[in-house]
Amino acid sequence: MYRLLEDEEVALIYAGADADYTRLLWFYLKKLLGEKMYHMYNKQDVRMLNILADSEYEGLHVIESEAKELAVQTEENLKILQETAYKYVGAYMDYQEKAGIIDAQYKSGYSQIIVDKEAKYEFEFKAADIRKVMYDILKYPIYSYTDTGVPKVDKYVRKKLLQETRKENSTARLLQHSILTYGSNYAEYEKLRAGSDEDKKKASKMEFNKLEYPLALLFEQYAILDKEYTSYYKPMLEDNLESKIFKSYSLARIETRRIMNPSQTMKKNLKKLVIPTSDDYYSVDFDLSQIELRLMYSLSEST
Numbered sequence: 001m002y003r004l005l006e007d008e009e010v011a012l013i014y015a016g017a018d019a020d021y022t023r024l025l026w027f028y029l030k031k032l033l034g035e036k037m038y039h040m041y042n043k044q045d046v047r048m049l050n051i052l053a054d055s056e057y058e059g060l061h062v063i064e065s066e067a068k069e070l071a072v073q074t075e076e077n078l079k080i081l082q083e084t085a086y087k088y089v090g091a092y093m094d095y096q097e098k099a100g101i102i103d104a105q106y107k108s109g110y111s112q113i114i115v116d117k118e119a120k121y122e123f124e125f126k127a128a129d130i131r132k133v134m135y136d137i138l139k140y141p142i143y144s145y146t147d148t149g150v151p152k153v154d155k156y157v158r159k160k161l162l163q164e165t166r167k168e169n170s171t172a173r174l175l176q177h178s179i180l181t182y183g184s185n186y187a188e189y190e191k192l193r194a195g196s197d198e199d200k201k202k203a204s205k206m207e208f209n210k211l212e213y214p215l216a217l218l219f220e221q222y223a224i225l226d227k228e229y230t231s232y233y234k235p236m237l238e239d240n241l242e243s244k245i246f247k248s249y250s251l252a253r254i255e256t257r258r259i260m261n262p263s264q265t266m267k268k269n270l271k272k273l274v275i276p277t278s279d280d281y282y283s284v285d286f287d288l289s290q291i292e293l294r295l296m297y298s299l300s301e302s303t
Contacts, residue, residue: 044298045251049251052249052259055249056246056247056248056249058244058277059241059242059244059245059246059247060244060245060246060247060263060274061243061244061274061275061276061277062243062244062245062270062273062274062275063243063273063275064236064243066273067233067236067243067270067273068236068237070233070269070270070273071229071232071233071234071236071237072237074225074228074229074233075229075233075237077225078222078225078226078229081218081221081222081225082125082222084218085125085133085215085218085219085222086120086121086122086123087118087119087120088214088215088218089120089121089123089133089137089138089215090119090120090121091119092137092138093119093121093137094119121133121137125219125222125226127153130153130219131150131151131153133215134151134153134215134216134219135151138213138215140161140213140215140216141161141213143156143157143160143161144156144157144160153219155220155223157216158216158219158220158223159220161211161213161216162211162213162216162217162220164211164212164213165210165211165212166209166210166211166212167212170212172211172212172213172214174205174208174209228267228270231262232245232266232270245263245274247261247262247263248261248262249261271285
């Protein structure tokens with residue numbers, strides 16, 4: 001905010017007040033800690049904070065060429081998910097528009113029913129458009145509302161929809177081929193999607209076709225991939241990050257005092273690309289969110 005203040009005197013007044021408030025808060029928290037806890041805080045946490053700060057500054061060194069290849073693959077997989085959703089919704093809308101004609105043809109014994117296989121309905125993968133697709137077009141059930149009465153399309157809703165298995169008289173369209181495979185790019189897409197290893201599929205036809213509300217699966221997979229892409233891959237492609245991933249630590253966001261860093265949730269295919277900053281160091285993988293880091297610091301007698 002301060003960078004937007006053009007008056008230096010105003011900026012100094014506001015900055016001074018914030019600094020003083022932080023100082024007063026420090027004295028208050030010090031009393032709450034007590035002498036023993038304050039001693040341990042200085043001995044362990046303050047020193048550890050300096051180590052975490054250095055870690056943040058240095059970042060996670062990765063094999064850049066392979067990380068960027070994963071970035072491109074993830075970007076292409078997002079496009080595949082989008083295209084699949086466009087065709088699914090487009091085919092549904094085309095069928096609904098022709099339902100009366102198709103029914104009349106069927107009853108009259110006319111078997112040549114033509115449905116537009118190239119039909120598409122393009123939309124943004126954002127809440128407003130997804131809401132329109134799910135509730136206005138596909139008529140999916142509503143499981144939750146916002147405080148203002150708007151139907152939600154969040155993770156909770158997707159989870160509820162994915163619990164509904166396909167009914168006997170279901171009108172949900174079937175997926176003819178599995179889509180997306182971990183580690184595949186668009187050039188390999190056609191070959192890999194027809195493979196038999198269903199465990200590697202992000203959205204297998206078996207999983208998709210057993211659902212009553214299958215588009216929720218595509219939205220769920222898109223949300224997971226998009227978060228991974230925007231958190232790790234997009235910065236690599238758009239900025240020169242010196243073959244590094246930069247993420248911040250937090251010691252206060254979790255009640256149990258666990259140390260949190262987004263790198264903890266990195267997928268295995270990206271985590272395995274993390275390498276030491278130089279040949280003088282080794283990489284060690286341990287449980288960052290528990291007590292291990294504090295014990296390692298104490299045992300190392302770092303200063």
